[in-house]
Amino acid sequence: MAKKQKADLLQGTLDMLILKSLLSQSRHGYGVAKWIQVTTRGALEIEEGSLYPALHRMQKRGWIQSEWGLSESNRRAKYYELTPVGRAQLKTEVQSWSQLVDAISLVLKSNLAEG
Amino acid sequence: MLRHWFRTLISYLRLPLIAHADRELHDIREEIEFHLSSSAAEHHSEGMDARQSQQTALEQFGDVKAVVDDCCDVSLSRHLFWHRLHQLITLGLVGALGWLIWLYFPSQNKPPSDSTQLAASGYPESETTGDIQGTVVAEDGQPLRETHILAVVKTWPPHGFRQNSFTALTRPDGTFLIENVYPPGQEYEVQIAAIADAHLLKSEYISMRTGTLEPFRFQLTKSAGLVLHFESNAGTPLAGVSAFPFERIDQSGQEHCIYFCSARPVVRKSNTEGNLPMPHFLPGEQVTVYIQFPGGEWQTRELTVPADKQTVTLTPEPASHLDDG
Numbered sequence: 001m002a003k004k005q006k007a008d009l010l011q012g013t014l015d016m017l018i019l020k021s022l023l024s025q026s027r028h029g030y031g032v033a034k035w036i037q038v039t040t041r042g043a044l045e046i047e048e049g050s051l052y053p054a055l056h057r058m059q060k061r062g063w064i065q066s067e068w069g070l071s072e073s074n075r076r077a078k079y080y081e082l083t084p085v086g087r088a089q090l091k092t093e094v095q096s097w098s099q100l101v102d103a104i105s106l107v108l109k110s111n112l113a114e115g
Numbered sequence: 116m117l118r119h120w121f122r123t124l125i126s127y128l129r130l131p132l133i134a135h136a137d138r139e140l141h142d143i144r145e146e147i148e149f150h151l152s153s154s155a156a157e158h159h160s161e162g163m164d165a166r167q168s169q170q171t172a173l174e175q176f177g178d179v180k181a182v183v184d185d186c187c188d189v190s191l192s193r194h195l196f197w198h199r200l201h202q203l204i205t206l207g208l209v210g211a212l213g214w215l216i217w218l219y220f221p222s223q224n225k226p227p228s229d230s231t232q233l234a235a236s237g238y239p240e241s242e243t244t245g246d247i248q249g250t251v252v253a254e255d256g257q258p259l260r261e262t263h264i265l266a267v268v269k270t271w272p273p274h275g276f277r278q279n280s281f282t283a284l285t286r287p288d289g290t291f292l293i294e295n296v297y298p299p300g301q302e303y304e305v306q307i308a309a310i311a312d313a314h315l316l317k318s319e320y321i322s323m324r325t326g327t328l329e330p331f332r333f334q335l336t337k338s339a340g341l342v343l344h345f346e347s348n349a350g351t352p353l354a355g356v357s358a359f360p361f362e363r364i365d366q367s368g369q370e371h372c373i374y375f376c377s378a379r380p381v382v383r384k385s386n387t388e389g390n391l392p393m394p395h396f397l398p399g400e401q402v403t404v405y406i407q408f409p410g411g412e413w414q415t416r417e418l419t420v421p422a423d424k425q426t427v428t429l430t431p432e433p434a435s436h437l438d439d440g
Contacts, residue, residue: 029150049178049181049182053182056190071149071153075149077149
């Protein structure tokens with residue numbers, strides 16, 4: 001069986017993905033990692049270890065807030081949710097990302113035409 | 116943003132940095148343990164045995180200790196601002212306290228400066244600038260020299276009452292001056308008496324007032340030549356008996372007196388014949404004298420100055436015959 005190719009996460013996109021994962025509902029860290037994995041159909045698999053410092057950093061910036069609660073398995077887990085500041089930040093990051101993608105697409109299309 | 120700051124402040128106040136570090140470490144470990152066990156459970160449900168599931172979860176997660184350290188650093192830095200502010204305020208308070216102590220204790224140990232030194236009035240010397248001055252003349256208007264001026268000044272400084280006596284003798288021109296004895300800006304009272312040989316005792320009382328006193332003017336009239344004669348109960352003349360005139364009531368009913376505390380310059384002693392001149396009254400006047408027999412206490416004797424003779428005999432026993440002389 002051919003091994004599935006996984007994309008490297010671009011620098012700075014982890015925050016955007018985490019914010020996006022919390023847009024619809026609050027999640028614990030493991031839930032965030034699973035949501036990204038499932039949503040990208042396994043194409044993006046974040047380094048789990050890097051997820052938690054990112055969550056704490058975003059909480060420090062006021063983008064997200066946390067609260068202890070009970071998980072599906074009835075265990076104590078820390079749930080993160082988006083704050084109004086985080087929503088605004090997500091919007092900004094999505095706009096920046098779109099501009100970046102457009103710019104890269106232009107470059108790639110240009111190369112294709114020349115080729 | 117303000118809400119975020121407020122939330123971190125409350126979090127800091129609930130649990131300051133040192134205690135916060137322990138709690139944060141515990142929370143992060145619990146959070147990561149939950150992640151690892153959830154990951155291992157998923158692997159286990161996919162068919163891995165328990166040991167392999169845990170091993171795979173750990174490998175996927177990475178360096179747990181490094182992650183815990185990173186999280187702790189980030190989390191504690193949230194409180195660093197408040198911690199620094201806390202330190203700054205504490206330092207400021209300690210500094211302020213030290214400054215107050217430094218300010219308070221040297222002023223306690225330092226001798227009072229000249230400007231704050233208290234005068235006898237109980238007020239600072241700089242406030243006690245009132246003088247008592249005046250003139251004493253005889254009936255014919257001629258100045259009376261070497262008249263005793265006995266003044267008592269009462270003041271009410273904070274936390275007390277003061278009564279101080281001052282004495283002076285009139286100059287050849289009959290004037291007298293006692294400097295810096297009352298505070299013109301505060302309330303005070305003055306009792307002043309003028310007493311000269313062969314002249315009636317006169318005094319004035321200035322009731323409570325403020326401001327500067329006008330110069331006094333005493334016109335003393337001639338008196339009768341009263342002599343107090345002291346003898347023992349057995350009839351022996353007593354030498355060394357001290358006495359001074361305390362009070363007389365003139366014909367208009369006005370009282371003239373000398374305060375005990377100011378009387379020292381006019382205290383006289385009886386001679387070997389037991390006689391002591393006290394030429395400060397008129398015949399027929401009700402007077403009071405202070406007397407002190409040798410070895411005894413000061414006492415007052417009321418008597419009526421006889422109209423027909425110049426001598427009054429007094430004995431140590433305060434008997435009914437005191438006034439019979």
